[in-house]
Amino acid sequence: MSKVWFDALAQFNDNLIEHSLKRQLHIRSSAHQTTVHMDNAQYVSFSSNDYLGLANHPLLTQAMALGATTYGVGSGASALISGHTQIHAELESQLARTQEHAIPNVGACYINTGYMANLAMLSALCSLGKTSIYSDTLNHASLIDGIRLAKVQSKAQVWIYGHCHVTELETLLRQDPNPFKLIVTDSVFSMDGNIAHLPTLIEIAERYNALIYIDDAHGFGVFGTHGHGCLEHFGVHSANIIYMGTLGKAAGVSGAFLAADRAWIDLLIQKARPVIFSTAPSPAVAFTVLKSLELIASEEGNQRREKLFKLIRYWQERAHFSRWQAIYSPSAIQPLIIGDNAVVVNLSASLKEAGFWIPAIRPPTVAVGSARLRIALSADHEEAQLQHLLATLKKLETT
Numbered sequence: 001m002s003k004v005w006f007d008a009l010a011q012f013n014d015n016l017i018e019h020s021l022k023r024q025l026h027i028r029s030s031a032h033q034t035t036v037h038m039d040n041a042q043y044v045s046f047s048s049n050d051y052l053g054l055a056n057h058p059l060l061t062q063a064m065a066l067g068a069t070t071y072g073v074g075s076g077a078s079a080l081i082s083g084h085t086q087i088h089a090e091l092e093s094q095l096a097r098t099q100e101h102a103i104p105n106v107g108a109c110y111i112n113t114g115y116m117a118n119l120a121m122l123s124a125l126c127s128l129g130k131t132s133i134y135s136d137t138l139n140h141a142s143l144i145d146g147i148r149l150a151k152v153q154s155k156a157q158v159w160i161y162g163h164c165h166v167t168e169l170e171t172l173l174r175q176d177p178n179p180f181k182l183i184v185t186d187s188v189f190s191m192d193g194n195i196a197h198l199p200t201l202i203e204i205a206e207r208y209n210a211l212i213y214i215d216d217a218h219g220f221g222v223f224g225t226h227g228h229g230c231l232e233h234f235g236v237h238s239a240n241i242i243y244m245g246t247l248g249k250a251a252g253v254s255g256a257f258l259a260a261d262r263a264w265i266d267l268l269i270q271k272a273r274p275v276i277f278s279t280a281p282s283p284a285v286a287f288t289v290l291k292s293l294e295l296i297a298s299e300e301g302n303q304r305r306e307k308l309f310k311l312i313r314y315w316q317e318r319a320h321f322s323r324w325q326a327i328y329s330p331s332a333i334q335p336l337i338i339g340d341n342a343v344v345v346n347l348s349a350s351l352k353e354a355g356f357w358i359p360a361i362r363p364p365t366v367a368v369g370s371a372r373l374r375i376a377l378s379a380d381h382e383e384a385q386l387q388h389l390l391a392t393l394k395k396l397e398t399t
Contacts, residue, residue, distance in 0.1 A: 020341035021362055031056045034380045036357060043357035044385050046375045051222050051332040052304045053380030054252025054295060060288055067287030075280035080269060082280070091286045092257070094293050095245075098220075099259040102231035103241050107262035110289075111274070112281050114217050114246040114256035115142040120272035121242060121258050122146035122184070122213065126154040127271050131180040134172060134210075136196070138163045138189050141365075143215055147184065163189075166200050173208040181210035187230035188218035191366050191374060193329030195219070198234045205240045213242045221250025222332060227296040227305060251292045255281050304379035308332060311377045311386060318390050323397055336373040336393070344371040347396060354392045 016022040030037035032055040036045045054060060067087070076082040088110055096108035111117045123146065125131065133147050133156050150156040157178070161169040173181060183205050185196050198214065205212040216229045224232030229245055242260040247253050258265065268275045295301050315334050319326040325337040338344040341362045348360040351373075362371045377386075 020345050034378055034382075034385070038357055043352065043355055044389070045357040046377070046381075046389065047358055048376055048378060049218065049249035050252055050378055050380075051218075051250040051308060051376070052227075052252065052296070052301065053378045054250070054292060054304075057252060057295065059295060060252060060291055063288040063291035064284055067284035071283035071287060073282055073284050075283060077279055078276060079280045080276060084280075085283050085286075087283050087286050087290075088280065091290050094290060095257045096259055098226075098228040098245075098293070099231060099243055101228070102237050103243065103259060103261065104237075104239050105261050105263075106259055107265035108257050108259045109265050109268050109275065110255055110257050110281060110286060112255055112278060113248075114215070114244060115145075116274040116278065117244050117246075117256040117258050118142040118146040118215060119149055120146075120268055120274040121244065121260075121264075122182075123149045123153055123273065124267050124271040125182060125211065125213075125242070125264075126150035126156045126180075128267075129180040130154065130178070131156040131182050132176050132178045133158045133182050133184060134169055135160055135184045136163055136186065136189075137161065138192065139184060139186055140190050140215060140217070143184055143186065143213075164194070164196055166197070166204060169201075170204055170208075173204065173210065179209070181208055183210050183212040185212070185214060186218075187214055187216040188222075188331045188333070190218055190333065191361065191372070192327060192335055193218075193331040193333030194327075195223075195230065195330060198230055199236050202236050202238045202241065206238060211240050211242060212238075213244070215244045217244070217246040217249060217256075218331060218333065220245035220247075221296050221301075222305065222308065227301050247289050247292065251289065251296065253289045253292050254285050255289060308377060308379040311379075311381055311383065314383060314386055315375070315377065315390075321394065321397055324393075332377045334375040334377060336375060338371050338373065339369055341371045344373065348373065350396050351392065354396075356389060356392065 026039050028036055028038045032050060034045055036043055071087050092108045092110050096106045100106050135147055137160050147158055151158055159172050161172060185201060188195050202212055219230035221227050223230050239261060242264055244258050246256040327335045338347060344360040348358055351358050358373050361374045
């Protein structure tokens with residue numbers, strides 16, 4: 001290795017270690033569930049986005065086996081090259097139906113990951129004209145990177161508005177003569193757990209003839225009467241909406257989908273490089289996602305959501321600390337702000353010794369000075385586990 005490269009790498013790693021920012025992988029040897037085997041030990045995990053506890057559900061593991069036997073495990077190439085399989089088409093039809101209450105003439109595209117979906121649609125949209133993009137300051141990294149790609153490819157102009165600051169957003173829009181306007185926001189913000197007020201944002205989008213791109217990664221499966229996400233939760237309806245939902249979080253499987261007017265979905269296969277040049281998702285996984293959609297909308301899905309929200313209320317009623325700040329969140333994401341990087345790393349290690357798996361979240365994932373524990377709740381957790389975690393945290397806070 002060239003010495004100059006090796007020295008730069010060594011300096012980079014030394015800097016991470018000095019500021020308690022060095023990340024490392026840990027080996028999990030069990031199926032994903034609330035109790036996991038990690039690094040040859042057993043822990044109660046509060047670190048997963050598997051909000052409904054479906055990732056190891058027997059109906060889904062059976063569906064994966066049946067899907068692999070029936071359709072195979074690989075797609076061979078991109079759908080444009082090797083064909084769009086019947087099971088992918090059926091899944092996309094069902095995914096579109098989950099958002100038909102909110103988006104007229106809705107179609108859907110199933111894609112490998114939410115990250116890829118954001119890159120695909122944001123870059124494709126901005127290829128139609130020089131676009132003014134308005135992005136919430138706490139948007140997920142995948143949205144930020146999608147916007148960056150659009151800026152490089154299409155010279156989009158980007159405006160960052162304060163977190164959920166709709167007045168600031170509207171002021172920026174009012175001053176912009178550009179006819180191509182795109183508002184980009186998470187629905188549930190991944191590190192704070194709060195929810196954007198989508199009815200207001202959609203009304204603003206319509207008033208200024210803007211499209212609104214909504215990343216509902218942490219809302220789909222959790223919110224709404226049928227678990228169809230934050231659009232269903234708020235009861236909104238607009239032709240200006242372009243929606244992204246993920247299927248590896250509450251849905252428990254893998255992949256993501258885009259839902260919008262069919263004209264926007266068609267644009268993906270014309271302009272979206274992550275769609276055109278990527279091997280299509282596994283047909284076995286697509287078959288499993290279909291079963292997951294059934295579960296989400298079923299009575300069992302309703303019961304799982306009810307239990308999850310009961311656990312959320314339990315945490316909120318009892319998560320009171322003197323040195324740390326538990327941020328209110330209506331979602332399964334419950335942040336506990338510690339502040340200092342080294343302190344949160346040590347706290348995470350102490351929790352590990354007590355039998356809990358909750359990794360420390362540090363910059364650049366969150367802002368400097370806001371290092372935290374991101375406590376993620378699941379319908380598979382038991383109240384006794386949450387009670388034990390609270391007691392352990394309160395004991396550690398006083399030591």
